[in-house]
Amino acid sequence: MLFEDLNLITPIKKALKTEGYVEATPIQEQAIPTILEGKDFLGCAQTGTGKTAAFAIPILQILCGKQKVIKGPKNIKALILAPTRELAIQIGESFEAYSKHTNLTSTVIFGGVSQKHQTDALRDRVDILIATTGRLLDLMQQKYINIHHVEMFVLDEADRMLDMGFLRDVKKIIAQLPKVRQTMLFSATMPPEISKLVDSILIDPVKVAVTPVSSTIELIDQAVYFVDKKDKKPLLIHLLKDKSIVSALVFSRTKHGANKITKDLNNEGIEAQAIHGNKSQSARQLALNNFKSGITRVLVATDIAARGIDVDELSHVFNFDLPNIPETYVHRIGRTGRAGLGGVAISFCDVEEKPFLKDIEKVISKTIPVVEDHPYPASNIIPIVNKDDVKKTPSAKSRSTGYARRNGRSQGGSQERNQNKNQDRNQQNKNFRSSNR
Template sequence: MSFENLGLSAAILKAVAKQGYDTPSPIQAQAIPAVLKRQDVMAAAQTGTGKTAGFTLPILELLSQGTPAKRGYVRTLVLTPTRELAAQVQESVATYGKHLPLKSAVVFGGVSIQPQLAALKNGVDILVATPGRLLDLYQQRAINFDHLEILVLDEADRMLDMGFIRDIRKILSFLPAKRQNLMFSATFSDDIRELAKGLVNNPVEISVTPRNSTANSVEQSIYAIDKTRKSAALIELIKINDWHQVLVFSRTKHGANRLAKSLETAGISAVAIHGNKSQTARTKALADFKRGAAQVMVATDIAARGIDIDQLPFVVNFDLPQVPEDYVHRIGRTGRAGASGQAVSLVSEEEGKLLREIEKLIKRQISRNVLPGFEANFNLADTQLTSGAAKKSTGRSTNSRTKSSASGQDNKIHQRRSNKGEQKSQGGHSTSESAATNNRPPRRQKPLVDLGPKFANRAQTPKSTEPATDNKASKTRNPKPQKAQTAEGVASTQKVDPYANARLKLKSKE
């Protein structure tokens, strides 16, 4: 099948041909016809499958057949989780819509809002946005969605992971009910399907890659490396293999900065990209990496979303991701469009559990290798791969054991607290009775001294509790507070009236 068979106009086909494409990818072959029929779509497609063109091309076709956007209005909204991905989608729109009389814009945070306000003033046919900046613009009444025709959620799973669910629901409340909805996600998790319930209507479901699988074109390998020697090992691998255009994943922003500095010190040009970098710095770093000015780019997971580099040859996991699914996202950056790629992971002893979780997820054992001169003082055990059902069962039992263990610790603490409560309680009440008693507000105990006429209605001094001799108390100028036991066994403090005994003697004489 060729793009000519998909029902696209000559103007779009011309732009596609100029990019060197003649055959649609599997996701494009399935998504484009469905979108052109104005059907809602749920597509499971990982990075590098051509999913961006899968919705960009048919949207351009549909919009070119309608009325251009009016002043202040938006016809299509594309939501993305990160600035980099938003810029990538906008670039795709501009590239394939080059020969069409359509207007597009991209808005995201980290840059001045004024140019974005100006771009939206006359209306746009396609708006690519991140949720936060979109809400800012909407609150400033810079956007009107009354004429919205199409909504796209790109990398919906990542938006949920990043905590955008509330922003997404808020944005959905602004949009007209009658619209076409397209949702693209790496996986169809339960959370994604829950979100889809209130979004898509009788969608066409498309899945071009088995869930949580990795491309066969990516060669995966592991090196067991002591944690303190990872930087040196990475430098060794890059130098002895003469690697260029290496995307390295770091778990933290500070770790990315440290690693980039270590590489620079070793004579390897490197840049770091993460959330603490300004948008200008991130754009420059990505541009330097793409054109080869930087040999290595160290990135965090969130910052790497949207990085689209054709035929990226190497991906290195300097730190294994905490979430196994992120491993699939990471190595999906290489081995695209049929090209080969290499994914290398440097695994410390502490990351053994994370490795096992990843291998269970992708249902394959990753090749273990040894880097001469960096032999680790530990071994990475093979992962016992199980069937999907058995794996899920194991996961549940593990969770049960964890919860049971935590519950057992809580019970021990509760028991110790209960025992203390029983020792303090009167009458030998049971633990449950003691707990019930403790839930009641404490009773006010009668003080052991006369508080004077002002408090006569609140407390009376019982005769039986009068101290036999209290001369010291009466002679003391600044008596110490006296503690009285409350109903809960907690000592409360009452100040002693220095004239109490004098009043008692006067009463006895009367």
């Protein structure tokens, strides 16, 4: 469906045309008319499906209509909660872009920086507030923010809120909202805790599921390289020497690892910057802006910092370290292949990560093609050639194969992998809380 067919007001249609929006994505096509009707909405949609516009556009149109008839003091009319600073900033940029031909105002607040600039902005008229939970609660306690007049509430990436340990804060905020309001909740997955939250805050919602997390975007060309851990950096440098890789987002499991990868790439003349929780907010935003504008070709990120990265025409995603949570893999590679464009997702897998790869393939219901022909093959595995599966990569044409361990099955079973996953989630929660409140 075209945006022209969605009965949008002229100021918003003008802004969308400037942004180059022509055809609505499935989530936008279903969410915008529903929200415009004043109904609660539940969207199960992962990164890259266009969900920000799906709620931002109808919120702006509804508030524009109310501007003409409502007089009196200006209160916050719409509140959007986001799990990270980066995502909050991205949402704020979208609202600014879509509202440029209206009189509506919006502002973004988040932790990790001085609050003065944010409190100064809050003294002016604010129709729409985009916030992270920690800073919002802090400013509410200081009486800078009153959310008692909010009419429209959006909880974005609710599952990530849960992963980060912010669900208790979310509930504290919801308790301060008016009972009568329109609520929208978006989540890539629907764990039991989020399902309970949905039942408690949404009233007879319209439910839409788009691109479930167990499936990956078909336009993304996926590949895996089996490589010894010590050879991952040489292999990454080798692949990034290919100038046809216009932009690359490289995922590291740790902040220390992200810094080391960035240093090694820069030493080889490959422009790279790191983004993770130990970086200041200004440094993170500078790195992200440089990457978006093309000044920096490679951005090295942890999963914590990468949430909210929305870069059009991102050509490549590299999993330098395979995640041991399969859904994280889906979120990572979803950074490319956006807006109907193709993309390439390349994963490096050492011997210890073989169980992670198996879990990922089980979740996505797909065997990821293996690139056999590269200069750093793993030393302790041998290929089992599948002649029917051929993989082309930016750096080489090679047969795609399955691999078997030379010395038999890997040690450790599902119990050990589950323990690793739980440990990883716990560590993520600690890191998230310290870097995003």
